[in-house]
Each structure stands twice: as structure tokens, then as C-alpha cells.
Amino acid sequence: xxxxxxxxxxxxxxxxxxxxxxxxxxxxxxxxxxxxxxxxxxxxxxxxxxxxxxxxxxxxxxxxxxxxxxxxxxxxxxxxxxxxxxxxxxxxxxxxxxxxxxxxxxxxxxxxxxxxxxxxxxxxxxxxxxxxxx
Amino acid sequence: xxxxxxxxxxxxxxxxxxxxxxxxxxxxxxxxxxxxxxxxxxxxxxxxxxxxxxxxxxxxxxxxxxxxxxxxxxxxxxxxxxxxxxxxxxxxxxxxxxxxxxxxxxxxxxxxxxxxxxxxxxxxxxxxxxxxxx
DNA sequence: AACGGATTTGGGAACCGTTCTCATTAATGG
DNA sequence: CCATTAATGAGAACGGTTCCCAAATCCGTT
Numbered sequence: 001x002x003x004x005x006x007x008x009x010x011x012x013x014x015x016x017x018x019x020x021x022x023x024x025x026x027x028x029x030x031x032x033x034x035x036x037x038x039x040x041x042x043x044x045x046x047x048x049x050x051x052x053x054x055x056x057x058x059x060x061x062x063x064x065x066x067x068x069x070x071x072x073x074x075x076x077x078x079x080x081x082x083x084x085x086x087x088x089x090x091x092x093x094x095x096x097x098x099x100x101x102x103x104x105x106x107x108x109x110x111x112x113x114x115x116x117x118x119x120x121x122x123x124x125x126x127x128x129x130x131x132x133x134x
Numbered sequence: 135x136x137x138x139x140x141x142x143x144x145x146x147x148x149x150x151x152x153x154x155x156x157x158x159x160x161x162x163x164x165x166x167x168x169x170x171x172x173x174x175x176x177x178x179x180x181x182x183x184x185x186x187x188x189x190x191x192x193x194x195x196x197x198x199x200x201x202x203x204x205x206x207x208x209x210x211x212x213x214x215x216x217x218x219x220x221x222x223x224x225x226x227x228x229x230x231x232x233x234x235x236x237x238x239x240x241x242x243x244x245x246x247x248x249x250x251x252x253x254x255x256x257x258x259x260x261x262x263x264x265x266x267x268x
Numbered sequence: 269a270a271c272g273g274a275t276t277t278g279g280g281a282a283c284c285g286t287t288c289t290c291a292t293t294a295a296t297g298g
Numbered sequence: 299c300c301a302t303t304a305a306t307g308a309g310a311a312c313g314g315t316t317c318c319c320a321a322a323t324c325c326g327t328t
Contacts, residue, residue, distance in 0.1 A: 011294095011295090011304095011305065011306090013305080013306075013307095014305095029285085030285080030286080031284090031285070031286095043306095043307090044306085044307080045306065045307030045308065046286090046307080046308090047286095047287080047288085047306075047307055047308080047309095048305080048306060048307065050285095050286070050287075051305085051306090066200040066204050068255070068257070070200050070204060070206055070315095071285080072204055072285080072286085088245060088246050088249045088251050090251065091255075097249050099245050099249070101241075101245075103237070103241055104238060104241055104258075107235075107237055107238055108260050111222060111233050111235075111260060112222050112260050112262050115222045115231050115233070115264075116264065116265040117222050117224070117260070117262035117263060117264055117265070117268075118262055118263050118268050119262050119263045119268070120260060120261070120262035121202070121225075121260075121261045121262065122258070122259065122260045122261065123202070123257055123258065123259045123260075123261070124238075124256070124257065124258050125256065125257045126242050126245060126246050126251070126254060126255075126256045126257075127254070127255045127256065127257070128246050128251035128252055128253050128254035128255065129251060129252050129253045130249075130250065130251055131250040131251070134251075134252050134253070145275095145276070145277090145323095145324090147276080147277075147278095148276095163314085164314085164315080165313090165314070165315095177277095177278090178277085178278080179277065179278030179279065180278080180279085180315090181277075181278055181279080181280095181315095181316080181317085181318095182276080182277060182278065184315065184316075185276090185277090204285095204286095205314085206314080206315085
């Protein structure tokens with residue numbers, strides 16, 4: 001199979017974005033990643049952060065979801081490359097844990113098929129308060 | 135508990151917004167509702183549309199989701215008041231059908247509990263192409 | 269019917285996150 | 299070391315949503 005090509009080649013900024021995201025175990029907004037990098041003394045532009053975030057998303061290295069407030073948030077998920085999965089996300093600190101969801105996958109498939117829908121995709125995210133934030 | 139009170143009293147504009155939404159069987163954006171009303175000759179402001187959409191949402195008469203593009207879209211769901219449910223949404227025309235999801239509810243509950251999360255909420259939406267759009 | 273207080277309305281400004289533009293800078297390889 | 303190409307980042311542009319506030323409307327009371 002033709003491997004999905006990275007849109008940007010490995011650069012210092014790209015690595016910085018990836019590392020910043022990898023350092024967190026939760027979903028972060030682009031702005032927040034940018035803020036962290038700048039606070040860290042890194043020289044990087046907001047556009048670049050968005051660019052790499054997009055590229056990583058295209059590569060499947062980063063997961064994207066929209067939290068209940070509609071914000072776009074990203075998370076490093078390179079550990080389970082390609083593997084489709086879902087999360088339990090803390091709505092307070094953003095921390096997230098991957099969860100197994102094959103049952104949900106099947107349910108989504110069947111449900112959509114029953115309604116006659118094709119080319120199906122789905123969004124399944126569970127939000128709550130993690131033990132620490134509760 | 136104190137019942138969630140409607141934020142606005144029944145007004146002509148409120149009714150117009152509700153009717154516009156009820157007339158559609160899919161999720162629509164605030165802007166789109168506004169456009170339809172204006173095209174219909176109605177005198178109404180964008181702010182007012184947003185206001186009523188919010189009020190209806192608070193009252194549970196309208197469902198809100200963020201589609202994969204991050205847009206906020208609303209749907210009239212007064213038919214199943216209070217009843218928590220999910221949808222199969224056409225990503226092309228916005229048409230949506232309610233689906234039964236008690237299995238998913240249980241899965242979400244259990245999954246969150248297993249991770250030690252509390253005050254759990256979840257997002258489950260299935261997107262695809264409806265028979266007509268396929 | 270007329271008045272007065274409270275509520276709703278809506279136009280426009282403000283806001284915020286994201287995307288776009290493009291001149292500058294850095295990397296590549298010949 | 300030069301030339302070509304890709305990446306960068308500052309700021310402008312954009313689109314959706316919220317905020318602000320003066321004008322309009324509604325409602326209970328005389």
C-alpha cells in the first residue's frame with residue numbers, strides 16, 4: 001500500500017509541535033500548544049503550529065475532536081498508529097484515555113446500514129471529570 | 135429540582151425560529167436558519183435567531199451537535215422531549231434520523247466508570263451519505 | 269385608552285479561532 | 299557556493315458567534 005506521505009518534512013518546528021503534544025496526555029487546542037511553545041522560549045509562529053497540527057492529523061499521528069464547546073482540540077496518538085479508537089476525556093483538565101470501542105464500531109455500522117446510509121464515519125467521545133478533577 | 139425555565143417567552147420571532155427548524159428534518163446552522171427566514175420575508179435579526187436557538191437548546195427542545203467541520207448545527211427534536219438520543223446524519227444534505235442507542239449509553243457509562251470518570255456525558259453521532267445523496 | 273416599567277429585538281461592533289498571503293529565511297542538492 | 303525549492307511566521311482576512319445598547323414591543327395597571 002502507498003504509505004500516506006507527510007505533508008511537511010521533519011523540521012525543528014514540526015518536532016517541537018509533536019513533542020509538545022506528546023508531553024501532554026490530553027487534548028489541547030492549537031492556541032494552547034502555541035502558547036506553551038512560546039512560553040518555552042521556542043521561536044515559532046501560530047501558522048506553523050496549525051500547519052503541523054494539520055499535517056499530523058492527515059498522517060493519523062494526531063487525533064482531532066471538537067469538544068462540547070466547539071473548540072478544535074488535538075492529541076498525540078502515535079502510539080496506536082492507524083488504529084481507530086475513542087477517548088474518555090476530562091472536561092476540566094483535558095486529560096484523555098484511549099478506550100476500546102469495537103462494540104461501538106459495530107453498532108455504528110449496523111445503525112447506519114439500517115438507515116440506508118453509506119460511506120459512514122462516526123464520532124464517539126465520552127466526556128467527564130477525571131479522578132483528579134472530581 | 136428547579137425546572138429549567140425558558141429564557142424567552144413565546145414571541146413571534148421565537149415561533150418563527152422553531153417552525154423553521156421543525157420544517158427541516160436535518161441539522162441546520164444558525165446562519166442557515168436566519169437566511170431561510172429572511173428569504174421568507176420575515177423580519178428578524180441574526181442575534182435573535184441565536185438567542186432563541188440557545189433558549190430552545192437549554193429547554194431541550196433542540197439538539198445541538200458540531201459536525202466534523204466544527205460548525206454548530208441545530209435540529210428540532212421536540213418530538214422526543216428530554217429523551218436522550220443520537221442521529222445518523224447525512225454529511226451532504228444535513229438530513230438526520232434519530233436512532234436508538236441504549237447499547238451505546240451503557241457502553242459509555244461503563245467505559246467512563248472503568249476509567250474512574252464521573253459526571254459523564256457523551257457525544258455519539260454517525261455521519262454518512264443518505265440514500266438520496268449517495 | 270393611556271401610561272410606565274419590563275422585556276425583546278436587531279443592527280452593528282467586538283471577539284476569537286482559523287486560514288490565507290506573501291516576503292523572508294532556511295534547507296537541499298547540484 | 300550558488301540556485302532552486304520548501305518552510306516559516308507576521309499580519310491581514312475571514313467566518314461564525316457573542317456582546318452592546320438604543321429603539322420597539324408587550325403587559326399589567328389605572
